[in-house]
Amino acid sequence: MSAALALSERTRGRTAPNPNVGCVLVKDGRVVGRGWTQPGGRPHAEAMALAEAGEKSRGATCYVTLEPCGHVSPRGPACAELLVAAGVARVVIALGDPDPRTNGQGVAKLRGAGLVVIERVAEDAARAAMAGFLTRQVRGRPFVTLKLATSLDGRIALPSGESRWITGPEARAHAHLERARHEAILVGRRTWEVDRPRLDVRLPSLEGRAPRRLVLSSTGDLTRPSDIASLEGVDHLLVEGGAETAAGFLREGLVDRLLLYRAPILIGSGKAALGDIGLTDLPAAHGRWRLIDTRTLGSDRLEVYASN
């Protein structure tokens, strides 16, 4: 299942409205097929893995990060039926599909056809891997990551507005990799007009991965953070600033994940990372975030926090 989860990461941010699923077919202790949801959402991971395995699917065990779909769609057959037709013997599933069109029906079809089904293997890891799809299903909006790049004292620019560079090349490269894993990037109108950010992916061989660029503006399509619910084909949204836009998303409880890049510098007077997030007392600030990852990027440090 770890291998299937790793495969599912390949297209994180490029499969909406479909989940990014990973699938591994194992027969006689050997991997005979690997698949992951393709960009745009089709083919599904199971279809890809079955195609690779061919005749070796017969009697194999399928490890898949999400319950195989049980419904036929205009865009393709139901994966549960494909697995049955291919003669797969066992299916190990990380997470049930909350999509009401499947939601247990995939499992029912498999069991009805005599396959052995094992559920809830590495379920938490699968939830994390498919957070975009699940947030869309459960909350009706994209999974939102807020990126901040600050000094040790929480500044994002000098009083003059100078902000190049706070973090070093390794941290900036990592931030570009994160862009490639999101369907869209959003900035506030002021940041858009003043900083004129390119918001592209400047990494070798990933130049084509630039996500949709969105601007929050009182005069545009997105006037409030909550308007992101209406974004079609966006299950992963990266909010990159500025301070007021970031604060707006936090104020409305719309940030699921915080990427905090920190340079080992002090700035003192300057621009703060966040505007008013609507906090009225300190106890209310506690217990909202937990550190889930930390790494060194050149001389900078990245901390990743998840919303509780």
Next chain:
Amino acid sequence: MSAALALSERTRGRTAPNPNVGCVLVKDGRVVGRGWTQPGGRPHAEAMALAEAGEKSRGATCYVTLEPCGHVSPRGPACAELLVAAGVARVVIALGDPDPRTNGQGVAKLRGAGLVVIERVAEDAARAAMAGFLTRQVRGRPFVTLKLATSLDGRIALPSGESRWITGPEARAHAHLERARHEAILVGRRTWEVDRPRLDVRLPSLEGRAPRRLVLSSTGDLTRPSDIASLEGVDHLLVEGGAETAAGFLREGLVDRLLLYRAPILIGSGKAALGDIGLTDLPAAHGRWRLIDTRTLGSDRLEVYASN
């Protein structure tokens, strides 16, 4: 030498104007004497270790973190002479004594008496352990540690001034332990009057360790950060705030070590950790600090940075 360095830490912040030295006497593979500079500066570490070892000093090896003093002072004999008189065979020294009254004369006396002397063992670690004494000798001022306790976005209080609590009990206990390792704590006048901090050591059995309390004030003895040079008996100074006082020390290049306690909370609008530190461009901010320690304290994180 590691054991001698550990012993030297026992009185860090309580030996000024003397260095906090550690000493271990070893004979036939066994520790026969241990010593560390006593509060107030006397007896010296070597005298204490020799007293514990007694007759076992004869033929022993002495590991000491600083060159034994070579001068007789009104307060006691020269340690080099004590070691010779006790019949110690070898002396292993981490760091030469920059005090002009010794500065090589301790080693000369030992060698002159026929002892084997090995120098510069774990020299860097000894520099760090005796940073207060060395900073006083070399720069003519105390070693300054700046403590900041902030949210992830660098805030130290809400707009209302509410700052209790940002960090949790483990981080606050650690900060009290740090107080006990400093001869004095300094805050700005405004912090002194508004927050009325107790600046004591609220840790079991360390209650008596409260350092001198100093206030930076335009009307007091300390009007500018550089006035700390005149503080007698203070080789380790802990600066605890507020933002303008902290910034003043940074502006004048008077911070040697930064203790950054960070709680996993976001505050948004609020009081910044630092005022104007005199930074005019971002490149000048880089390369000044390096991370030397990091640890988890409850749900908070402590990062320790050293000035380059």
